[in-house]
Amino acid sequence: MNLMFISDEDRADLWRTHLLKQLPGLNFYVWPADSDVDKTTIDYVLVWKPAAGVIKQFPNIKAILSLGAGIDGITCDPELPTDKPIVRLVDNSLSQGMTQFAVYWAIHFHRDLGKYRVFEQHKTWTQLPQSDAAECRIGLLGLGELGTAVGQALARLQFNVAGWSRSQKSIDGITSYAGAAALPGFLKRTDILICLLPLTAETEGIINGRLLEQLPRGSVVINLARGRHLVDEDLLAALDCGHLSAAVLDVFHTEPLAPDHPFWDHPKVTVTPHIAALTFPHSGAQYIANNVRRMERGEAPENLIDLKKGY
Ligand code: NAP
Ligand code: GLV
DSSP states (O other): OEEEEESOGGGHHHHHHHHHHHOTTOEEEETTTTTTSOGGGOOEEEESSOOTTSGGGOTTOSEEEESSSOOHHHHTOTTOOTTSOEEOOOOHHHHHHHHHHHHHHHHHHHTTHHHHHHHHHTTOOOOOOOOOGGGSEEEEEOOSHHHHHHHHHHHHTTOEEEEEESSOOOBTTEEEEESGGGHHHHHHTOSEEEEOOOOOTTTTTOBSHHHHTTSOTTEEEEEOSOGGGBOHHHHHHHHHTTSEEEEEESOOSSSSOOTTOTTTTOTTEEEOOSOSOOOOHHHHHHHHHHHHHHHHTTOOOSSBOOTTTTO
16 A cells, blocks of 8 residues: 655654554655655545645545545645545544643633733732632634633533534533624624634634624634634724723644734733644554555545535
């Protein structure tokens, strides 16, 4: 079985090591170093943001395996073959990482830790009133693999958690809002908004001025999904007029974020470089190998993308 790895070459050795532990007979090739291999013999491509036109050069692949949970970096290829299954990454290490990151920021805002940092800088001993986590309303845009993991962890910490998705959910500790008609009600009750949506035609630009104005005054926006969910100018306007109190942004329209982008210096914005959740090869390789084995047995892989929905 032949697999072509199409991602940052410096990650290839680690993925090779862990995939070969799972699939000992695998021939693991790396793009573009191994571009002279017979492309018709490649069975799978394992990809993260492949350049446009690369995937179509492998005419006999059985599937496109994504190294990420989001597949927008694959579907944006105008030459992407539409007859090949795309399998996204669902992995416990990714859910754990995302949960840790989101919980950290929820606690940061709920417990006013940013204010205490400033007090400390001024050597000021000030005790702010402390509120119950149940009074802090967290809203998750997206209640899929990651949104659900984050929401359940926050609910265990007694936060008041709701989530918005396309379909209605029944998840302990999380109030479900589904569909466009339910969005205003969800926003109205949300103090800390966390975006964990996939980037699709429907969700691009969803965090815009119209959405932000429906959040209560003083609320916080945390975007952990994709930069293009957010209209940057609208976020800046909502922060500058005092409607929002803070934003945490891990993802951006252009990555790396340009040095002159206003987010870097904005006092109410925290920028992190797309690190909320990374896939660990030792864990991701087990999932990928399991899906490859399924396909080799003629079974459907888990977590196939529905190109009509876009995720
Ligand atoms: P997922 O399991 O596919 O979940 C997507 C969720 O979004 C589902 O609940 C889905 O609703 C909902 N949704 C999609 N379109 C919608 C719409 N138009 N209206 C309302 N809800 C909609 O995805 P995931 O694994 O949780 O990952 C989410 C995203 O996180 C990824 O696509 C990626 O962009 C991002 N991510 C970021 C990082 C990072 O480090 N910053 C790391 C990993 C992933 P249904 O449940 O009803 O289908
Ligand atoms: C990371 O952003 C991913 O989609 O896995």
